[in-house]
Amino acid sequence: MTKALKIYVAGKVSPNSVFGTHDWRDTFCRVLEEKTGLSLYNLDPTKTPKITEWDENDSTLVFGRDCFMISQADIVVVYLTDDISVGGSQEMLIAKYFQKPLVGFAARNGKFNKDEKEIGGRRYINWKCPFVSSTCDVVVENMDKVAEQVRYFASNKTATSIKQITLIDEKIKEYKDKCYFKDKELHFGETRKC
Secondary structure (H helix, E strand, C coil): CCCCEEEEEECCCCCCCCCCCCCHHHHHHHHHHHHHCCCEEECCCCCCCCCCCCCCCCHHHHHHHHHHHHHHCCEEEEECCCCCCHHHHHHHHHHHHCCCCEEEECCCCECCEEEEEEECCEEEEEEECHHHHCCCCEEECCHHHHHHHHHHHHHCCCCCCCCCCCHHHHHHHHHHHHCHHHCHHHCCCCCCCC
């Protein structure tokens, strides 16, 4: 018998989201199972434990449980809807802390993955949100591509392409090496005051 791949799907929790139901992860994982041919175990943060000690008002329990689930996952998929929660974006960095493969699912021309975007009067083609593209190991735009990446990471558990939390220091260094010396906005006190 094949061991199920443990998957944590980060994203919106609210039943008022675009999914219309709090248990959308079950359907998401069933579709992924069909597309990948893999057996998946859904580490679902919305499936609260049926124990007396559990209290949704105890943030340390809720946060600790979600972090533990991510630590146990074989792969993390973040569903980047336009209304993603703070928790969903935090879970992306937690996945990197635990060195987990992170697949970003961002619809084409949604908030995080655009054919074209204007920022500061400049036009950018094939733009991806830098907080998404920098932290996710791969960003895809449909379920077929999510399935393809889940299969890839399932068969390449030691993939060297998995980004780690050190990406924060690496990106700071890249910025400093390329732009800091010219970025007058960050030469504090030299060019402007509040």
